[in-house]
Amino acid sequence: MRNTPSRLTRTWLATISVLALAVTGCTARTAADPADSRPVVLTTFTVLADIAGNVAGDKLRVESITKAGAEIHGYEPTPADIRKATQAKLILDNGLNLEAWFTKFVAELDVPHAVVSEGVQPVDIAEDAYRGKPNPHAWMSPLNVRTYADNMAKAFAKLAPAHAAEFTANAEKYKQQLTEVQQRLTGALGKLPKEQRALVTCEGAFSYLARDAGLTERYLWAVNAEQQATPQQIAGAIEFVRQNKVPAVFCESTVSDAPMQQVVSATGARFGGVLYVDSLSEAGGPVPTYLDLIRHDVDTIVAGLTK
Incomplete structure (x- = not known):
């Protein structure tokens, strides 16, 4: 949650337009699997990618900008990240000030994006420099992730209308699992x-x-x-x-x-x-x-x- 762009941040912002021109006309395929022509949904971190994968099923290709084990708050996007983002058909971010770096990123890209925490009642941070701002870690409540799943299903339906009913069904199935995990959480603790x-x-x-x-x-x-x-x-x-x-x-x-x-x-x-x-x-x-x-x-x- 750093508010001052670093030298690297300014560098990748300056290269976005060049990269966007370079991939004009490309499909959502990447070098990792050129045979996979499903629309790419890009998330900011691995937790969102897993949730999104459950909602998308096999109709969309979900990827994460950050890798497993990465620290999300101060992440610095790379030119490869920017290239991947320009090829995406939809970008999902958490919101609640989690990805300050990605807010700048999305602003420079002509790619639709959705904030998956929309509708969640935030808990404010109680102290330090962030006092009064929303705590971004809303996914640490499975009940909140039910809202995430609904928001993802709606965004996916706009991206691939022919599969809207499947996305909704996947979200409902996943929400049942979230409810079970929530009951385990409250029961055990x-x-x-x-x-x-x-x-x-x-x-x-x-x-x-x-x-x-x-x-x-x-x-x-x-x-x-x-x-x-x-x-x-x-x-x-x-x-x-x-x-x-x-x-x-x-x-x-x-x-x-x-x-x-x-x-x-x-x-x-x-x-x-x-x-x-x-x-x-x-x-x-x-x-x-x-x-x-x-x-x-x-x-x-x-x-x-x-x-």
Whole structure:
């Protein structure tokens, strides 16, 4: 969520018009699979790509700009990303200020795009430089992702009207799975004793999950914009963990857990494990799909807080 364009950002903005001319008249095929002529839907990160793939079925080709394991907030698009985007027929982004870099990107492209979080009731960030702005991690509530699925089905219907009924049916089927995961989330975390209902993480990415499960949220930094936590942020987390006798703390997969390990050392709390938010893992990893991501995080949080 950086607002000042970097040198690389200015460079790729300047090259967009040239790349657009270069691909004029091209289909949505890419070098990865030139035989696949389905319309390309491009998402900003892997979580959205997985959700979109469930709604699209086999009628569209869904790809992600960022790769598995990438940190989404400060991502810098490459010329290859721009080339891929000019060949897409639809771009999906999360919105809620998540992809400031992509907002500039889309503005320079003649490609339709849809904001998949439209209609979600945002939770505001409570502190730091982003105080009062919407927390962008709305997908951490499966109930919100039901809205994502509906928005995607509508966007896909405009792109491929002949398959509109199929997109709607796919979205409804996926929403049933989301409801089941939501029930697992609230059921498992709802059983935690009151004194253990605190979730301490590196980034403030769990506001929606914490709200759904009735957990008190505490974090080192509000949004992944800094490489390291400040001494004040670490001290605040240490005080919170001590005062509330929090048994375990956690950190996300896309950032270093070194600052949180300082909290562990100072308080005696356990490091409860790695949580996934901004990115899925590779296919053979622990969270190859969004549903796996939520299940993994719930299981990790429950195990950490109840041992």
